[in-house]
Amino acid sequence: MRRLQMMICLVFTVSFALFIGYQVKEKMMADDTPPVITCEEDTVSVSVKDGEAALLKGVTAKDDKDGDLTEYIRISAMTHFINSRRNVTYVVFDEANNIGTLERSVEYTDYVSPKIYMKKPFRFTASEEIEQAIREGLSAEDCLDGDLSSQIRTIWDDSYYSSLTGDYPVTLQVSNSAGDVCQVEIEMTVTEANDREENGKEYPLLSDYIVYTNVNQMIDPEFLIIGIEKNGTEYLYEEDEEFLAGTREAIRIDSKVDYANPGVYTVEYSYTGENASTAVTKLFVVVEEE
Known part of the structure; x- marks a missing residue:
């Protein structure tokens, strides 16, 4: 009986020693150091x-x-x-x-912030689905993400009410995946669709309605004039030069751009047609820091 007890104690001692040895070995061989x-x-x-x-x-x-x-x-x-x-x-x-x-x-080395572009005047009639009409003329491009047109946000001023004619401040905004935001504060014009005087106006037509430049770098606003729009129909100088003869020279340009300071400024193009009604088209110039 005593011999059995001694054998049990020996087995236990050996097992315990092996266990301790294994634990020490595992600890010594453990990899806790990060690369x-x-x-x-x-x-x-x-x-x-x-x-x-x-x-x-x-x-x-x-x-x-x-x-x-x-x-x-x-x-x-x-x-x-x-x-x-x-x-x-x-x-x-x-x-x-x-x-x-x-x-x-x-x-x-060649990064530029996202840009919002506008190929149609920000002028709509009160009877239009304005939010849908806005989308048709707007686009946005980014050097990292490409086309961001679908992500443009339109932030309306509290005074805006779609059935009332007038001028309303609107902010256009888009951001890319790097968190860089392009924000352009412009003005939207809402006109009366059935107004006879409005339908007779001849609006200067531009190639772009939002342009970008840097501080102290002036643009030539006359270069953007491409034709005349009357009652929704566009007439281009390159196609209807004879029909539009004399109209380009009669367009007056009033620039309110301060090229010395960053900001969004307005250039107004006005033309008085044969019916003596004066139509004004607005260009928005974004002056950025270099």
């Missing part, structure tokens, strides 16, 4: 046309047990723009699922 990501430069300059490979340029990863993990580095996140730059976060895992991360700045 380390390094980069040659804190800021990388890329083109908007470059792919992910350009963002990974100069970034390497090493692990004390798994060695070189550079090929496994991935981009986990990119921030919105901050002072024309954005930060990119890199991530890599070793075989023990330890994670290594690194953040650095990205500068785009």
Whole structure:
């Protein structure tokens, strides 16, 4: 009986020693050290046309047990723009699922902010479905995301009421995936559809109704004149030169643009037709910082 007890104690002791030894070995062999990501430069300059490979340029990863993990580095996140730059976060895992991360700045050499364009005058009749009509003339382009036309927001002034004629402030807004916002504050004109005088007006027709320039860089507003619009019909100088003879010279241009200061300004083109009614077309000029 005593011999059995001694055997049991011996087995227990050996088992306990083996267990302790195994635990010590596991602890010694455990991989708790994350891989380390390094980069040659804190800021990388890329083109908007470059792919992910350009963002990974100069970034390497090493692990004390798994060695070189550079090929496994991935981009986990990119921030919105901050002072024309954005930060990119890199991530890599070793075989023990330890994670290594690194953040650095990205500068785009050819980046430009998204732009909203308008190919039709911001003038509508009270009987139109104005919100739908607005969409037909608006578009937005971005060097990162491409066509953003469907994402343009129209922010109405509290005074706007669709059945009343008049001029109403409207803000057009769109943003890209990097959080950069284009916002243009313009003025919408609502006219009476059955007004005889209104139907007889001959409006100067422009190639664009929102244009962009930089501080101290003037534009030639006369260059945008392409024809005359009367009662919804467009007549172009390049096609109806004889019919429109003398009208271009009679168009008056009143520019309120302050090219020294950023902002959105108005240029008014006015033309008085044979019925003595004066029609005014508005161009909106966005002056931006360089």
